[in-house]
Amino acid sequence: MKKSFLKPLRNLFKTEPQFYEQSNQQRIHLKEQDISSHYEQNLETFKSIFSIPKNFDVKIHDFTIRALNRRAFLLYISTMVDLEQIRKNIFGPLIESNQPIREIQEIVTFPIERTSTQIGEITETITSGFTALIIDGDPQCYLFGTSKVQGRSIEKSDNEVIVRGAKEAFNEKLVDNISLIRKKIKNENLIIEAHVVSKRSRNDVLIVYEQDLVNDELLKTIKDKLESLNTDSIIDLSILEQYLEERPRSLFPTILNTERPDRAVSFIEEGHIILLMSNSPNCLVLPATFWALFHSPEDHYLRTPYGNFIRLLRFMALFISMFSSSFYIAITNYHVGMIPPDLLMAMAGTRERVPFPSIIEILMMELAFELIREAGLRVPSPIGPTIGIVGALILGQAAVQANIISPIVIIVIALSGLSSFIISDTSMNFAIRLCRFLFIFAAGFMGIYGMGALMVLGLFYLVSIKSFGVPYFAPMTPHFSSGRDLIIRPVPMNQRLRPGYLKPKDMVKQRKD
């Protein structure tokens, strides 16, 4: 009702600006055609499509195949192919071989990936590192999978550091990422499906799942969602994540983004779906609940009591980082009676010469802490240590001596800042840090009552969030059968079930004999 009322108003103010665009109708039409039977014309076509003299790394070799005694040309992008292979196995045999053979397959010593006739398709494959061979009088174009892109090798995981367990992380090469997953799940039911999500850059997205586990409806929802994206380019998985989320403006993340293949695999084994993308050193796990974002792989690798210990620690850290500063404000402003008298005297003594109300103090320090944190992240590593010195010395020691803040505030902020590092997921970490500010304002406004109110409001909001149809706090509430791996984790032998909210085809991980 609200929307329909506002719509004419909005239309009045919001008009699409006029653009003067160049039509590429001619080019689209050209791409739909098949290659011509005239050799010269083909040469011209591809030269114009790839802007040959201008585009310096696109190479075209015009030569004669001795065995067939026909003219032909090879077309590839030299920075994306294995030049050695082309020279030795394709170009060499074609020029040198002089036995009268009719078949191209028999001349070259490199397998032909496929053949094609459509110009558009040939162009697409060349741009992804293939080599095209077009022969005079042959209606087909031969395509060789010669792609070899440069990139980083597999390295240690930087952002999700753990002590025990596999150390390797995804990198920017899709092939490496898939092999990292494949080597952990040796099962033919592991399906890796490719999807093209954008129109201009043609970014590939791989959907990875186990077909005898995954819920078909969920899979279809995700595929439909990917299909419905209508954009020119999505350069990174993190941007795709924002496209996919149901509530992109929400403070809380609903998709898990991880760079650890072992973690991705553990989710695939439970029936989740993983998205991979070229040029992104991470993967998306869909759907993700609060618990998936809250857990760390370390919890599972450590022995049960130790794993649970760090989990409880993390749970505590969550509360401390969210509430410590707001609790300080609430207590010092509204509920002074809570503080033991001796401590109250000490605090009042140190605060005596500070001219600001405590909420300003806290906000200043929180802001300073966030600044140091952000600066520490962006600063080039050689001058990194300076940040620590500046942060600790200037903002801590000197601010107290200058009577801008009281020492207890430093303790409170340090505690909340430190605890916030324990939440390892980047998005969750941000969510907690932003919520902290909301709680500070609520506490400043209405003390502990405001905090309680905001907490309940937040909980109401959180339980209503859904990630691809899965409630945020599932399987705790609403209840689903699961491995009961929530706040406390049982021993692995007792985690018999896969999470019920995914409705996997195979529910039981370990059957009882």
Next chain:
Amino acid sequence: MKQQRGKLGIREYVSIAIMMVGLKATEETPARLYNMAQNAAWMIPLLSAVFFFIPLFLLIKTMSLFKGENLFYVVQKLLGRYFGFFVCLVIFVLSSFAFSFDTRDYSNIIRAFYFNTTPLLVLFAILMTICAYGAKKGIQHIGSVSYLIIFYVIISFIVALLLSTQDSNIQALLPIWGAGKLAILKQSSQRISMFAEFFMLTMLVPYLKSNKEFRKGTWIAYFCVSIQTSVATLFFICLMDQSLGGMGYPFHTTIRYISLGSYIPNIEIFFFVIWIMGVFIRFAAFLYIIALMFGHIFKIKDFEYLIPLLATLYLLIGNMPNNPIEVAQELKPLIGTISGPVFSAIALLLWLSALLKGEFKHAKNKNSM
């Protein structure tokens, strides 16, 4: 974007029910009970539970004839269109007033104990806003939140009661029969309004998976709540003895009284936070049920949109009494004394009409076929 409506699990239902009724032990109820039966006050919740068991049992039995239908549907089906409408209206009006005065009462508690200088209207408005937001999210989400915090509510309640034993005197319970056996019996029958919320909870039947789950959940919650209220009253009697009668809100006095050793003298804030969260959930559920009733009476399908409106209305009604005493001493007891017997009478009436109409036989025949 309309989210798909799920079902309410039994865990969530039980926690809503416990929050809705169990929180009564934290307001002035124990003090009222003490005035009625002196140091035998702790028996009243148990005895009233026994008394109210009969109408509730009959009501649930009648409800089970109509699978997956709520109370108002059953009322209109059994009592006819016009009389049924009237009965529904009575229930709605009674619960509306109960809601208004209860929320006002809780705002009074907050003001009296924790925020003496804040205007009541601000506290009351915040309470209403949060409840309206929660109620608007729907009963499933209220259930989820209440399940998330129910354990903390119960644990903190138990801790508070256990800490109070430091200074309590078990001999305050004697003489065991307090004001006399007959007095206890008489007063218990008058306090059945304590469990009146269970009557309202039957509005939620369609949201549960089955009638069986509803029945099971109701009895679990009923048992827990009656024990809890009784135990709480017992601890308060032990702690405060005679002075309990003149006290406004024993739970809050207790949490202000107790301390963690000599170094941390005041720990009421910890209990207050958890208590206030429980209060928000209690009233969110209450408000949702009332809106559900309203929607059913006047045949409004998307009754969720009415919730902010109703909340504002109740805020205004609740704001009318001049002082806390008027609310706690006059209006709330008035609503209580009316609603208890009326609700039981309606339950009996429903059962009788079902019996006379032969609905039970029909159901039996249907099952045997």
